Amino acid sequence: GAVVSQHPSWVICKSGTSVKIECRSLDFQATTMFWYRQFPKQSLMLMATSNEGSKATYEQGVEKDKFLINHASLTLSTLTVTSAHPEDSSFYICSADWTGGGIAGELFFGEGSRLTVL
C-alpha cells in the first residue's frame, strides 16, 4: 500500500512555544490530507481537511488560528500547534487520500506524533 510518513514521532515542548508536525506521502501524490487528534483509548477526532493549494477546512470547535495547516505541495502537509498549552498534549495523526492506481478513496495513515506540552 501507499506510505505516509509523519515527523516527528514524538515531541516535548514548553508551554507557549509552537510545534510543527509534518505529514508526507512518500510514493504518491495526495491532493487531500486529513489531520486527526486522538486522546487515550478514544477514537480519532477529525480536526481539519487539508487541500493542496487552498485553505484547510476545519471541523467545528477546532481553532484555525491555534492549529495552522499548510498544504503547499502534493506530498506535504504541515500542522503547527501555536502557543501550545498542556491541554494540547495529544496524539496527532495525519492521513492521505490515495486515489491513484487502485482503490479510490482509500486512506493511509502516518505513524502519528505524540505531543507533550510541559
Add this chain to the structure above:
Amino acid sequence: KQEVTQIPAALSVPEGENLVLNCSFTDSAIYNLQWFRQDPGKGLTSLLLIQSSQREQTSGRLNASLDKSSGRSTLYIAASQPGDSATYLCASRNRDDKIIFGKGTRLHILP
C-alpha cells in the same frame, strides 16, 4: 449525522479461535467502509476497504463484509494469533466525503 458504533469495545479470546468484530452505521449512503488496525502508540494500518457496491473483501485471514441495507459491517479474523492483538477501527466515508470512525474494539489474543 452519521454515527459509527463498534461492538464489543473489548474482546479477549484464546489463540486459534475465529472471531467477528462488528461495526454498525446509521446512514447507509456511504461511499466506502474501511477497517484499520492500530497498535498502542502507533498510527493506523489499513486492513481492508469495501466500496459501497461491494459486499465483501478478503486479505489473508481477514474477511470484511458490508451490508448497507442493515447498516452493518463485520471483520472476520480466522485462526487468531497473539500478533493480532490490537485495536481495530472501522470508518465510513460518506457521500459528503466525511469520514467517521467508530471507537474501536480492543482485541487481546491469549497465547
